[in-house]
Amino acid sequence: VKLFLLWAAVHASQYVLFLYFLAINSVYTALILLALRDIVRHAYLTTSRVARRQLASEFYFKPVSVIVPAHNEAAVIIQSVQALLNLHYPEFEVIVVNDGSTDDTLERLRREFGLLPSVKPVRLQVPHEAIRGVYRSEAYRHLIVVDKVNGGKADAINAGVNVSSYPLFCSIDADSLLEPDALLKSSKLFLEDDELIATGGIIRILNGCKVQDGAVTEIGLPRGFLEAMQVLEYTRAFLSGRTGWNALKSLLIISGAFGVFRKDMVVAVNGYRKTVGEDMDLVMRLHRHCRDRAIPYKILFVPDPVCWTQAPFKLGMLLKQRNRWHRGMIDALLTNRAMILNRKYGATSLIGVSYFVFVELLGPLIELLGYLSVPVLYFTGLLSGRFFVMLLLLAVFWGISINIGAVFLDIYNFRRYKKTSDILRLCVLSAAEFFGYRQLMLLERLRATVTFRKKDWGIQDRQILEDKGTAT
């Protein structure tokens, strides 16, 4: 009986692995094709003169509050705020929330921008830890700094939401730089579409780029392998992944590094929830809120507003970040488990949530099973060497074509990386990912799956923004 069960298990696992392999690669290929259609269409419709004229119009806009949660960000906060104050937008305020920093983040802000105490009453609409003080810059009247007891990123954004004055808010990481027209491009969508409740732009890697006066002046692929690999990953995740999910009306993540939201809707779902994956959790709750109440709504990703962010340049930092992302995703899926395979939530549940459960959540376990079963099957004579080599080649070549497809989407439409050497390096990295890097990330995601109840964020090292190069 035991032998029979073992035989049955081995056979079943073969089918599971093979079908998983086919399914996951087909999904990625389909996403690339959908994204290609969407991006070409978007490029056509946004580059016309009429569209650009409307973008530049100062008659029509909704004022926006830019919320920057900052915890121990002394190294980068001044440059970030300066960049934000230079945004091209008719009416906006920048709200930096000092989330109980133990370094001199607040002091630096106070010195640089001449902060004065503000006694503006704060309307408590969403929960957060106590605010110790609100300050307004003497020189820049649209800069507000909130000093509060540490409560995490979600808590800090909630405080920013309460202090904010405008109907739209944009949350952005303190180590990120928005392109000057990014806010204009993303908030314009709220004017064009009354059903839009949230939108996010593309996040690109700042490492390797030249920054001057808080603006990216020269774009280049970082020299370090890890950072360059993240460029490839981000390109794939945003341009093929999120654009594809857009087309399927199943977008579940708007990156915490750059997203624009309708404040009334975020207040209606009681703001951000304290978790390590607060961005995905919020978007899922917005979907639920609107679907439960039959509110017509849209949540969209747009590929042209750009936010530049610093990527981890050390392996330890990168693994920590990926661990946190994976834990965040598991937590968001558990909290919103009512959306799993629930027809009430339409395509969002049946396509979007199903993808996250079966590919992102269970994927690492199945992939591990694949890696472990190969030697077992080989030594038990159930796997021929020739078949193994062919399957491996098929998997790697298919994966490479998906990666190059994502690079293609970027270079074909946006042409951010202009050097031929950068493009060729991205193509080489498309292949290199499968030999070590992918397996490392897999192990970290498995670790995160086991320890998903942990709530810590960890500490990330920051580089000074006015610096070209990689891991300095």
Added chain:
Amino acid sequence: LLDIFTQSPHFYDYVTAAVLLLGVFNVAEVLFLLWNKARVESSELKRQGLKRLASTALITATDPAALLPRPAKEEEFAAYSEAIASVLDSFEGEIAVKAAQLISDLGIDDHYRRLARHRVWYKRGNAIDILSSFKLKSNREFFLAVFRSETSLDVRYRIIYGLSRLAREHADIRALARMLSGLPYLTAKYTEDIFYNIITALKATGSEAEFGIFMREIMNDKTVLNLVKRDCITACYAAACEKGRGLLKEYYAAFPDEPEILIAAVKALARMGDFSVTPAAIRHPDWRVRLAALKYAHLCCMDMLPEIRALLRDPSYHVRLNAALALAKGGEKGLAALRQEAAGPDAFAASTAAYALSQEAA
């Protein structure tokens, strides 16, 4: 199925073919990327050059069509249309006439008219956008014909946008309103844009009054959505439609239970320096109307000081805050009232008063 597939005598042939195909595809993708990069860079250079050439020829030459090479490729049409639209936006008189003439001399309008019937909707939409940017009267009939046969809503909205830039008389506005009401309401921004274009086009021909007649016609027309009426008012606001002042007051009086219309009317009138409806708006039961009016209270209504002061205890946070700010900006009497409130027993009123005082001091 998997068994049949794996046990087929040709199984390895299939897999080998798939591997080879993917390998070749990958190499082709990389080569295409590099080729496309070189192609785009050279076409961009050519496009910029042509744009510069066309702009210079339009401004300096008497017959620019004789100087410029006839466009043949898409990028050449794009370069010329960019340059011409830019010239049309910036110049009037002789240069604008030359630019409009160049469009037909080089066959640019014919090209985009052909594209406006392309089978792919976004290409049609893009062609309509480009034709709109030319603001050619001769496109009016073409737009109307395309609108009748067009199936894509996205393109139909664009055609209406194009037509809105060509409005000249009352019949045009009515036709546009009919076309708009035949489609689902898109967004406030879109409708406002349409009416803004109409007002601007009418102003340019000195027939701004036509828009007033149109607004009066739709005021009591139940078939026109109140949202559209509101968007007409906000378009008046954006386009600074000075002659519509009386009409806006009529709108304010005619829709006492429509806060969206009231807010639009209060703002539009205030922009024209007319605060006659502001006192009534400050007393309105809807907090949004009170809020809109309070933004201008310091300019007109400081004789209502006790009433504004009472709004420091309004149930709405925004009304309380703006009442305090209005008092702070309203001179010494307002400041004195705020100082009293800041020291008073009502915590809500005291905190808002303190904030307004600090703002005023800053």
